[in-house]
Every structure is written in structure tokens, then in C-alpha cells.
Amino acid sequence: MPRHIDATLERMVHQDRQTRRRLLQTSAIGGAAFGLSGLRVIDPFTAGVNAQDASPVASADPIAGGALRAGFEANPDDLNPFTMSSLVSALVTEQVYDTLFIFDETLASQPNLCVNFEAPDETTFIFTIAENAMFSDGSPVTSEDVKFSLEGYKDPELGGRAWAQVIETIDIVDEKTVQLNLNSPFAPMIGYLSWHYNPIISKAFYEANEGNLQTVTMGSGPFILEDFVPDQSIRFVKNPNYWQEGLPYLDEMEWVVLPDDQARVAALRGGEVQNADFLDYQPVESFVDNPDWQVYQVSTLTHATTYINCSEGPLADARVRQAMSYAIDRTEFLETAALGFGQVTGYIPAPQEFWAIPVDELPTYQTNLERAQELMAEAGFADGFDVTLRVSPLYILDTANAQVLQQQLQAININITIEQLEWGNLLDAWVNSDFEMLNILLLGQPDPDGYTWGRYHSTSPTNRNLISDPELDALLDEARSTVDTEARQSLYADVQQKLDTLVPNLFYYVYDVWLIWDPRFRGVTPMPNASAPYMKRVWIEQ
Amino acid sequence: MIPTLIGVSLIVFFSIRFIPGDIVLVLSGARSDVTEEQRDQLRRNLGLDKPLPVQYVEWVGNAVQGDLGNSLKTQRSIATDIRSRMPVTIQLAIMAALVGLFVGIPAGVIAALRRGTRTELAAQGVALVGLSVPDFWLGTMFLLVASRYFAWYPGAQYVSIFDDVGKNLSIFILPALAVGISLSASLMRITRSALLDVMGSGYIVTARSKGLREAVVLRRHAFKNALIPIITVVGLQLGYLLGGVVIVETVFNLPGVGRYTVQAISDRDYPVVQATVLLITILVLFISLFVDILYAYVDPRIKYGSARSS
């Protein structure tokens, strides 16, 4: 599965630094697809599960019009892009707001609102906004809005995003040009600006609503959120002022809130909805090999892990943590908990092939009970110890992993007591590092920085393992401020090798999700990062 | 009634805050790029930083004026949300109770009258299934069987009975059956037992010896006297149903109060939990009042007052 995640972007940044010339052409905007040739990867699973439709997009001319009803897993909560944080909210706001850059299905950054950018030096970015970009109320997207939005993400009292803290100042060059001045080189910037969690917000709209954007939305995205009734449905209509010509194709979308897997199955079968997504293979089984349905199996970046508190007790000894990693067989986790649908992953999710080093190059990933017992003996714990593993029953995978881990670690005399906490309590424990071990699923990040610096740097506010290692800190700082892609790639390889000696987390696998579609709906290009930017290109075959 | 409400308001107010975690944490939990300062700011915006007694007094003060406030999560008016959800819960409760009554009571009567026969065995068998299969399981089974083998789906979206009676009933029939069958089991058991008690008593013997037909004996004498425990159980179950049958509501996508409350508990959406619990308390109090009145109606011997004074 050749994947060059972020490759376009990285090449862009890389070459830009070297040649200082414009790379992106304004003409790329407005078409149905950006320059994806050569980078486009069709997920082999997709083709494997349902071979009848391996490359659906290019074959026919899209027809505008029609409506989609889809089953949706949950209620969005906060719709204010500055403060929202749930995956579900982001899926909704993504349809309404637009980002400066946008990920394609290989997670390479592509131009979006920003059609052109220059990097005169390592701490300066100059963005040019599309001439015709406008919000759904007809007002243009200006450099003023970009400045307002990015400053909002930086403001600790508003967005408070960790990545935005590197922005020193923002200068308005002209109505469509804006300059970012960073306080240090920061390679991940474009990745974060491509993330659908960080869209551009209209300053005028924000001020008109006195900042209360929790329930009202207005952006430059393809759809307008017309109505949201909790526990019932979310209704979108086409944005008539959408600046990308001809898009979206659908006139209307209604996402019916159906949290129960079996309920979504029944709604699909009953013809009530034409699309629904599933995290579990069980409900999907009857749709596979069924000509009435198109099933997409998508590998995601969501990774299953056990957090280890590295600050006290036997677990503070890195040899003990290494022993645990040596003692477990990750394939068994994948095969039982995730029923075999996914792939074993290291410290950076395996589908990010450009950054993640293959798991067979990570020493502790090679199951070796003798080595594990040796390490336990060296650490003085040959007789093992007792430890509590906290987990929430909300996610089947977390409790399943806990049971497999408990079983496997008995081999090195580590006795795990599983303690289930209600989800809110578990988050409380996680955020406050109030655990010995804790299972949680982690979402994909827009950049390797998100998987490493944020989690393990000793000064990171989100270092839940309480790990502190000067060598690791130095590596992490260097990697985030290195702009050269190859150099950065090799630095992250070092980071991962270093992490494999420290083993702050036991990572198991990334798992697959399933999208079930009525095959008359074309233009679906599944994303690995739990987002659906392709909705604007979905159309109905007559 | 007022002291009960004050008691409930205090308990719900403090117990929900006693549980670890708050809304800010729940909403931003899985994000690693949200800083602690941002969380504190959100808490200030939501007024969660004020001292608890102040928050309590503010809430009660507003509530007695009919202002239940807004959800912390969605900023929507709680009163509006509850107004739209209450009819769903009430309809499901009533329909399920009807199913329970129509299945449970006849089954109980048959089981009592045909004691030791195959008919009793069959009635007991139905009750047994109702008791050992949870309502959500039964509901899911109905849904899957209907969609898979009959290509029938009751509809993903709730329609008010005032808008479209047919569609509304088709949406409610499966969940009402699932919940009702579970209910009928306990009703059947209690009816059988209550009837057996009564059938052995002197006045039934008298009635029979007067030459009254068995049906008349049953209807006029036995059944009426067996009603007290049955009414109690129905009252209890209505109370339980008004609290919401969460998983069934979820499976059938019914926007009821149960889902609303449970979601609010897991979101730590304090004002929503407080409002719904208070409302359910009021309803339960009315039901128990009603049950007490019914007691006196079906059994004229019951007089309220202390034992000594009677």
C-alpha cells in the first residue's frame, strides 16, 4: 500500500525553501480535483471488498441535483470552530466552513482558500486567498478574516490551540494577502491549517453574533446548515454562493441521528437512508458482496493504545515498560479485539507511511518472552507486580484490548486489575494523569508533530504519561523546527526508535471503518482521518 | 410535595457535581491540542467557576420562575427541548403500559384460573421470556427481523401523532411491543398471585355458594379485590417508563426524555440533568398520588389517617 502521506506538502515546503519560488498555480482552483495524479492511492481494501467500482469518480460526468439522507452516529455538540473539539462536531462544521488548505484522501495538503503561498524564510509564510472566495452570505473572504481566525486559534481564552502558539504576529499585506511571522521554524504549520478543525471564520459574522457560534454557523464551505434537531437530524442545503464553481452537486443533505449500529443497519435496509458509517465489522457483514450496496473499507489513523504512567512505581522503570512491549503479541490484539480489521501500528500510525517506520524495525515489537523476563529480572521484578488498568466500557475496542493485555502480561507475572470507569470519569483520570495504565483510542493528527511532541515532550501540557527524557525532548524540538522534509523524516525515525526504548505507550493497531453507500451515489472518496470533505463532490447517477 | 422537590433538587444538584469530570472535559477530552487555560476559560464562560451555593440559589431562583435555563452543551433552551421530548416518552410509556396490560392481565387471570394446566404453562412460558430477555434486546431483534426478512423499517424519524397518526403509530409499535412484553411478564405474575389470594377468601366462597356464575364471581368480586397490587405495579412501571427506556429509545431513534437525561449525565450537562430529574420527580409524585386515590376507589375499606384514629 504505497502511501505518501503529506508528501505533496512536504515537497512543497522543501522545494520552496530551496528555490524560493511559487509552486502552486491559481488555476488549480475550481476544478473537480486538484493535482492528484501520481499521488492518488486507491485503497486496495476498497477495491477488495467491492471490486465492481474501483475507480468510480472519473468515469462519468457528475450530475448536479438531488438529495442525500444518511445515518449519522451522534449529535454534534458545540458548532463553534474556536471551541469545538469533538469529532462529530468537526464532521458537521467541515461542510459549512472552509480551511486555507485541504487534505486529499492521501492526507497530502492541497490548496483550498489559500491558492498560493510563499515562504521567504523559515519563520515567514505569505498566503494569497482565492480571488473569488466568499462566505455563504456573499461577503468576500479577506485577509482580515484569516488574521482574525488564526489569532482566535492562538488566543488562549478562545481557541487556545497548541500549534497556533508559534505564530508571533500576523500582517495584512492587502485584501487578499496575509503574512504569518513565526517565533521559530515550524514545519507542521501547513498540515495544521489543512485540518478541518481549524477553518476560517468570518470576522463580521462572529462580531454580529457576539461570538456565540455554538449553534449558528456561516462559512465559505459547500453547504449551509439549515436545521439541527438533537437526536433527530441535521439538515444541510447547497450553498448557492459557493466559490468553487459547480460544487456542491447535491441540493440537500439530511443526516439522521442514529447512534445505534443495528438501527443504522435497519435504516439502510429499509431504504430510509442511503449511507451510514460503521466502526465495527459485525453490522456490515450482510452488506458485503451485496450488489445493492457499495461498501468501502477504509483504514483510519485512529490508533488503540495503553497509556503507561512513567512517573512512579515499577512502571517508572523503562526496562519494565520494554518488557511489557516484548511480552505482548500485537497480532492477537488485532485479531480478537478488532476482529482482524486493521494493521499493527507503532508510535506514529502505520498508514502514515512516509513518517511511520515499519513495525519490524522496532525492537520491542518483536515478541520475545525471554527478553521480557530478562528485563523484568534486571529491573528487580522477576516476581512481577500488581497494576490497575483503567478503561471505559464506552468503546468495545478499549475493553477488549484490556482483556488481551491482562492475559498476555501474566506471562511476565504482571497482574492487571481492570477498572472500568464511565467515560467522563475516564477522561478526568486521563487528563489529570490519574492512572497507572489506561486504555484509550487516539485520533489521527495532521502532522507527526501531533503524535510525538504533544504527547511526550516534558514541557507539553498534554504529556499524560508524565514522561521526561532530555534526549527525547531535544530530538522532538529539532524535528519540529526542521523544515527540510528528508531531514525531518529521518529525525522522526530517530524519535520512534527512541520511543521504542522508553515505551511510554503500548500501541496496538489502527483499525478499519466501513462506509456503506447506495451505489447510485458517486464521487465518494473515503478519508483515513474521520472526515468527509468529499461530500461536495457526491452526485447521484440517474 | 414541596419538601420532596426541595430534597430532590438538592440531591440532584450536588450528586451530579460529585461525579468526576465536567462538561468542558467531556467535550474536549479526546483532543490533545486543547490547553488547560482554554478549558478554564470555557468554565468561566459557562459560569462553572462560581461557588456551588451561589449556583444552586441561582438555579432554583430561575426554576421557580419557570426558567430552566439553557443546555451547557448546545445552548438550546431546556424547556423547549423537554416540551418536544415529553410527548415521545409519554406516548411510549402509555403504549407500552397498554401492551403490558392487555397481555399481562389476561395471562395472569388464565394462569390463576387454570392452575396446573397446560394453559397456565403456556402463560407462564410467555412471562418467562419477558422476564429473561431485556427489552432492548427484544427491540433490536424486532428491528433486525423486520428489516431483514420483511424489508420493513418503521421510519428513522419521529413523527408527532398530531401530524400523521398512521406513521406515528408505525414508529411506536415495535418499541411499545418490546417494552410492553417485558412489562407484561411482571404484571402477569402479580395478577396471578393476587387473584389466587382472593379466590381463596371467604367471600368468594360465599359468592359461589349463592350460585353466581363463575364469570360474575370473577369480575365482580375476585378481580376487583385483586386490583390493589396490580395498580401498584402499573404505577411503578409507569414511573419507570417516564424516566425513559434509554436503549430502546436509542435503538428506535425516539427523541425521548430518557436519552436526553442519560446523554446529559454523561456530558455532565448539569442544568439539563437537574431539569429532567425534577420534572420526572413531579410526574412520579403525581402518579403515586393517583395510585393512592385509586386504592381508596377500588377498596372502600382504605381510609387514610393514622391507625389509632380509625
Added chain:
Amino acid sequence: MSAGAGTLEAGAELPRSARRQSFWSLYLRQFARNRGGMIGIIVLGAVAFSALFAPSVATHDPYEINRLVRLQGPSTAHWLGTDEFGRDLFSRIVFGARTSMSVAALAIVLATAIGAPSGIIAGYFGGWLDSLIMRVMDVIFSFPAILLALSITAILGPSLRNAAIALGIVYAPGFARIIRGPILSAKQLEYVEASRVIGASTPRILIRHLLPNVISPLVVTATVTFSFALLAEAALSFLGLGAQPPIPSWGVMLSDGRRFMESAPYLAIFPGLAVMLAVLASNLLGDALRDVLDPRLRL
């Protein structure tokens, strides 16, 4: 009407030990004649036996994970099949009996201990005491069980015992209500009034004359609630309050089985049958007990 009391009065002339003997042997003889009751005792006994001696009864280690045999239907190697971890379902059901029976039994005992006296006192004394007790019960009853359970574990910590305590508290109002009704009507009966007039003490009236009236609804409620408790433990486990994995319990196995309802229905059917058997047995036993203990039915 007062056959029960009569039996005791007659026994009062015998020496104490002899009286007790005849008292029990009477009940035992009656019970032995009740076929349903005997079946109930035997089945419950079998369930209790497998719960107590689970390691000997089970054919496999209920915790042993083996991905090679996951999700297999019933076979000679695995009588009832295996779950998604390849764990033996039969052995898990046998071990699950421990969890489920103990939680349900503890919950019932607690609910009866709180609910029955409350209902009797409220019904008999009436007045402000009745109002006070029943309003407290209303408060508990109208409180969402989940919130109650979460609050209890926030204080006591999650464990099976605390799950049983939470369930006991949740069920107590039901017991109180179901008992208060019969007391309300019975206390107005002539013989109760009569014994009051001849100066019988309150405890005597309560125990001799009123208690027999509530035995029937009490036993029925207890057996019905027993099955609710078996299933409710699953709901609590979903919040992390019940059985901690990998400890098996019937309720948890039933609700986990919902995930495999179409592809591996046996995962939910067998635990369901186990619940059904236990519920059947407890109901048969309940009926028998009621028949034996309720004096009016001896006519």
C-alpha cells in the same frame, strides 16, 4: 382466615423445641408436596452448585484467549461455542453464574431489607410517617438509576458489591410500595381491629396479623425483581459499575451478544437461556414458598 395464627396458638402448649420442630416439619411437608417448588429448588441448587464449584464444572479456562478458535459455533470441543476472543462460552456461563447470582441475590436482600419495613411502617402507622417514608421512596424512585449508581460509585468506587448496593437502593421503593398497599387494606380488617381492641401490642399485630398479608406480593416481587437484577447488572457494567472484565456475568454476556446478533446469535441465546432457567427456578420456588407460607391458601 386466621389458620396461621391458629397453628401457632396450638403449638404454644408444646415444649419450645417440639413446637419449633412441628412448625418446620409442617412447612417442609407442604413444600415437598409442591412439585414446582421442588423443581425450582433443584434447578437453583444446580446453578448454585456450578457457581460454587465453577472451576470443576467448567470445561475450559473462561479467561483463556485464543484467536484461532474465535467466534466458533457449538461443537464437541466447545459445547456452546466461543466468543470473539476464542473463550469457551460454556465455561463463561458457568463462571458467570457466580457473578450474576451473587449480585442479584444481594440486591434483593438489600431491597427487601430497606423496602419491606418501610412499606409496613408507612402502611400501618399512616399519617405523617407514611408521607415521610413514601416521599423519600418517591425521591429515590424518580431519581435516574444511572445517576444514583454513578453517585454511589463515585463515593464507594466501582465493584460488584457496590453495583449490588446501587441496585438494592433502586429497587427498595418498589418493595415499599407493593407492601404498603396490602397493609393499608389489611389493617382495616375486623380481626386486626379486634386484636387491637383486646390490647395486642403493635409488633404482635404487625408480625402475627399483617405480615402474612404481604408475604404473597413480597415473594412475587422478589422473584420478579430477581430477574430484573440479573439483567440490570449488565446495564451497570456498561457504565463500568458492574462486573469488571474479563469476569463473566450473564447480563454482560447478553448485552455484548447484541453486537453479534446476526452473525453469531448463540453468543446471546445461551446466556439468555441461563437467565431464563434461573428465573424459572426462582419463580417456581417463589410460588411454592408463597403457597406454603400464606395461611389463607391452606383452606
